[in-house]
Amino acid sequence: MPHTQIQTARCAALVGPYLSGKTSLLESLLSAAGATTRKGSVRDGNAVGDSSPEAKARQMSVEVNLASFEYLGERWTVLDCPGSVELVCETQNALMVADVAVIVAEAAPEKAVLLAPLFKFLDDNRIPHLLFINKVDGLGDLRVRDVVQAYQAVSARKLVLREVPIREGGKITGFVDLVSERAWHFNPHKPSNLVQIPDSLKDREHEARQEMLEAVADYDDALLEKLLEDVAPDTQEVYDRLASELAEDLIVPVFFGSAENDNGIRRLLKALRHEGPDVATTAERAGIPADAAVAAQVFKTLNGSHAGKISLARVWRGTVSDGMTLGGERVSGVFRMMGHNQEKLSQAAAGEVVALGRLDKAATGDLLTDKGNAGRPAPWPELPSPVFGLALHAQNRNDEVKLTAAIQKLVEEDPALRLDQSADTSELVLWGQGDIHLQIAMDRLRNKFNVTVKGVPPQVPYRESIRKSTSHHARYKRQTGGHGQFADIHVEVKPLPRGTGFQFEDGIVGGVVPRQFIPAVETGVRDYAVRGPLGFPVVDFAVKLTGGQFHAVDSSEMAFKTVARQAMTEALPACDPVLLEPILTVSIAVPSDFTSKVQRLVSGRRGQILGYDARPGWQGWDEVKAYLPQAEMHDLIVELRSLSLGVGTFTWSFERLQELTGKAADKAVEIRKEALAAQ
Numbered sequence: 001m002p003h004t005q006i007q008t009a010r011c012a013a014l015v016g017p018y019l020s021g022k023t024s025l026l027e028s029l030l031s032a033a034g035a036t037t038r039k040g041s042v043r044d045g046n047a048v049g050d051s052s053p054e055a056k057a058r059q060m061s062v063e064v065n066l067a068s069f070e071y072l073g074e075r076w077t078v079l080d081c082p083g084s085v086e087l088v089c090e091t092q093n094a095l096m097v098a099d100v101a102v103i104v105a106e107a108a109p110e111k112a113v114l115l116a117p118l119f120k121f122l123d124d125n126r127i128p129h130l131l132f133i134n135k136v137d138g139l140g141d142l143r144v145r146d147v148v149q150a151y152q153a154v155s156a157r158k159l160v161l162r163e164v165p166i167r168e169g170g171k172i173t174g175f176v177d178l179v180s181e182r183a184w185h186f187n188p189h190k191p192s193n194l195v196q197i198p199d200s201l202k203d204r205e206h207e208a209r210q211e212m213l214e215a216v217a218d219y220d221d222a223l224l225e226k227l228l229e230d231v232a233p234d235t236q237e238v239y240d241r242l243a244s245e246l247a248e249d250l251i252v253p254v255f256f257g258s259a260e261n262d263n264g265i266r267r268l269l270k271a272l273r274h275e276g277p278d279v280a281t282t283a284e285r286a287g288i289p290a291d292a293a294v295a296a297q298v299f300k301t302l303n304g305s306h307a308g309k310i311s312l313a314r315v316w317r318g319t320v321s322d323g324m325t326l327g328g329e330r331v332s333g334v335f336r337m338m339g340h341n342q343e344k345l346s347q348a349a350a351g352e353v354v355a356l357g358r359l360d361k362a363a364t365g366d367l368l369t370d371k372g373n374a375g376r377p378a379p380w381p382e383l384p385s386p387v388f389g390l391a392l393h394a395q396n397r398n399d400e401v402k403l404t405a406a407i408q409k410l411v412e413e414d415p416a417l418r419l420d421q422s423a424d425t426s427e428l429v430l431w432g433q434g435d436i437h438l439q440i441a442m443d444r445l446r447n448k449f450n451v452t453v454k455g456v457p458p459q460v461p462y463r464e465s466i467r468k469s470t471s472h473h474a475r476y477k478r479q480t481g482g483h484g485q486f487a488d489i490h491v492e493v494k495p496l497p498r499g500t501g502f503q504f505e506d507g508i509v510g511g512v513v514p515r516q517f518i519p520a521v522e523t524g525v526r527d528y529a530v531r532g533p534l535g536f537p538v539v540d541f542a543v544k545l546t547g548g549q550f551h552a553v554d555s556s557e558m559a560f561k562t563v564a565r566q567a568m569t570e571a572l573p574a575c576d577p578v579l580l581e582p583i584l585t586v587s588i589a590v591p592s593d594f595t596s597k598v599q600r601l602v603s604g605r606r607g608q609i610l611g612y613d614a615r616p617g618w619q620g621w622d623e624v625k626a627y628l629p630q631a632e633m634h635d636l637i638v639e640l641r642s643l644s645l646g647v648g649t650f651t652w653s654f655e656r657l658q659e660l661t662g663k664a665a666d667k668a669v670e671i672r673k674e675a676l677a678a679q
């Protein structure tokens, strides 16, 4: 088939559920393209991807792996993206610079819903994608067309089967390509060989081909006319339509094979070669402005402790050369990546994916041009809202200072991480997408930045208030040597409605407490309110200064501050203190099959369901709204994922403080007292 030589390098992203075989497919693609002489494997831990200590320790991809190869005279970069839902930000950022995505999925119709978020993201961003059903070596009796039908239910675009399987002895031993109508027999770890289409498959092949052509003709009137008139379309015309409909994200071509056995890989490579869009088309889709001669976009940032900052970027237009000014900074090194190995280049042309050295101001998402840093152009994926937090403690106290700086570098590398210094509990809380996400971050702190930390569930920022009013008289009097200390006050303390905070009222008449000491009384009360009788900050109460006495020589601001603290210490325990717990509004999104389970989950966690509705823009998904105590949130995501095949997610915001009594309150107070005693 004639092929128009595409001059620029192209980029494909491998995406798909956790452990579907993306890293294995990358290895297989590299081997089929002749880029590696000896194929590595994920099982043996010698794959080009997953070479970091964090990936090896978990036998999973923990970040996007880059590899580059030449296939039939064209350069390709493959971005092997992590499959874990907890690392979705990394995957989405990589997808934004790819010409085409290959969704690698196992044949698991019962888990079709796992693909729903991915299909939606790709369609929302109009990223051309094809589906590769992997591991067909273990497919058993399952029919490929049934798998495609199950996956169709979660894809808004039509899935178009491009080949049909040849089965022998209950196993898939090859395939018939539906465009060329040629049959291939799989050979383990070797190219497939051309065979005759088995007679028993001819009808099925004909039927599947017709379905493919009809799907393509849905978007092409000329082809539709030919089909209606029973005119056989020209093969080249079919290839051209497949390419343009893929580029426009109108259809999703479906292939299958086995990455482990190198089956179906060359067919996939050929499809990418013939049908994958080029960089100019992708740059236009991504809305890259045409006015810059050179443009590159950062999709990932790495902060190596020795090598300095590295920005992984796709060159959209022009040529990026070592030493040039890009995004307003000097490029110090242009490298092509092969796993963790770097090949130094003097320059990289449009289409290439490269590592650029020491662009200190460039952030992930930034569009760098010869004119300057254009920032992050829309659309760029929104950061996922944090669903899991851990309070970090450096194992070595001397590392506390290093810790904050190191985490900031980590957040630059992984924008889905967020660091909060809690004003209530003074804990350093790292937020992310789940326990694995944060454990990887903590491993990186140790391996890259030499800071060992422990992560514990963050404290709940309880507050306390009072339920009764009281009046109190307090006197502070000290006579030590020279002049003494004297302050005397009468106060009224009363509860305020929820959410009012603290109010101080000056009710002094006739100057019994001189004007200059009144702010000191308020300060004393506020100082006390940091930790009330139950050990938590006191809120929603009012203190009125109603009277008092002073001494011309011994009274001071300090004395009035002290007497105010004393008055509170004595008065508040008599005001029926009550614990207040933070309640959050939580919006939980799941496929509607799981909605009733979510409702039970919420009730089991002392939550209150507010209702549920269809999730806007997500066909077949619901959004359950509820109030949930913050104390019940820590591992909510873990349980939610386990009841929803991993796809459930939620957002939250603070709603209000609510009284907590009984055993749960006693327990919280007890834990707090123990923590304070240990300080």
Ligand SMILES: Nc1nc2c(ncn2[C@@H]2O[C@H](COP(=O)(O)OP(=O)(O)OP(=O)(O)O)[C@@H](O)[C@H]2O)c(=O)[nH]1
Residues within 6 Å of the ligand: 016, 017, 018, 019, 020, 021, 022, 023, 024, 025, 042, 043, 059, 060, 061, 062, 081, 082, 083, 084, 134, 135, 136, 137, 138, 257, 258, 259, 260, 261
């Ligand atoms: N039987 C069979 N196993 C496969 C095939 N491809 C991959 N595997 C196995 O599936 C497991 C996961 O493979 P990986 O390549 O690490 O999967 P991945 O999608 O990169 O994983 P994450 O990026 O961590 O989500 C490994 O044990 C592979 O050996 C295949 O075609 N057939």
